[in-house]
Amino acid sequence: MLKIKNLSKSYSKGTKKAVDNISFTARKGEIYGFLGPNGAGKTTTIKMIVGLLKQDEGSISISGKDTVRESLETKLLTSYVPDNPQVYEKLKGIEYLNFMADVYNVGKNERKERISKYLSTFELEDAVNDLISSYSHGMKQKIVLTGALISDPDLFVLDEPMVGLDPKSSFNLKEIMREMCDNGKTVFFSTHVLEVAEKICDKIAIINKGKIIAEGTMAELKQKAGKEESLERIFLEVTEK
Structure with a gap:
């Protein structure tokens, strides 16, 4: 479970709040969609969740553990796939995957099974022994996904x-x-593809100018809108107000 309470982060020496006192909970078994226009605070929030940025105020807990006080423990519970795949291009695909398995202390049998499973899923078996520098953007995204899932x-x-x-x-x-x-895990993701969010998310939050301006299931968002609307229409209405 991911719990965020009164979270804030400022840039430009505190003059600009990228994230402004937001709170929400993504529970076990939920796909939680995090939506917003460019510059709304999505990536800043995500970087605080995974420990790449430290918040100015508020708290983040993962499975009851605080991400600041118990940083290593929460990182071991979390995998992160950034919007732009950052990967060691001088490694072969299989070397990168074994490195990720070592970081997370994944045993020999489990890593072999999971690597095989996700290489097959993402059709990377024929490329896994090649240098990552030879991969296309899409292949790099898939090797990063595979590494995150190990x-x-x-x-x-x-x-x-x-x-x-x-x-x-x-x-x-x-x-x-x-x-x-x-299987009781939690998925938290941002996307601009609103049709995907509408179809697969159990819960959705919309952030704009650093603040959560709408949150709930699709049914709850439609009820708040007062009419039967698509997520795209709801998104445009609440972000343009």
Whole structure:
């Protein structure tokens, strides 16, 4: 479970609040969609969740552990896929995957099984022994996804994960996200593809100018809108007010 309480982060020596006193909870078994326009605070929030940035105020807990006081423990519970795949290009794909398994202390049998499973899922078997520098953008995204899934994380955090993926890989990723939640994990992801969020998310939050301006299930968001609307229409209405 991911719990965020009164979270804030400022830039420009405190004059600009990128994230402004937000609170929400993503529970076990939930796919939680985090939506917003460019510059709304999505990536800043995600970087605080995964420990790449430290918040100015508020708290973040993962499975009851505080991300500041118990930083290492929460990192071991979490996997993160950034919007732009950052990967060691001078490694072969299999070397990178074994490195990720070592970081998360994944045993020999588990890593072999999971690497085989996700290489097959993302159709990377023929490329896994090649240098990552030879990969296309989409292949880099898929090797990063595979590396993030090796640890079987309690919290799977993704920032625009569908960018660069072919339709089959996008479909398979959505299936993996659902399967993880069916097994009691939590998936937290941002996306600009509102149709995807509408179809797969159990709960959605919309952030704009650093503040959460709408949150709930699709049914709850439609009820608040007062009419039967698509997520795209609701998103445009609340962010343009």
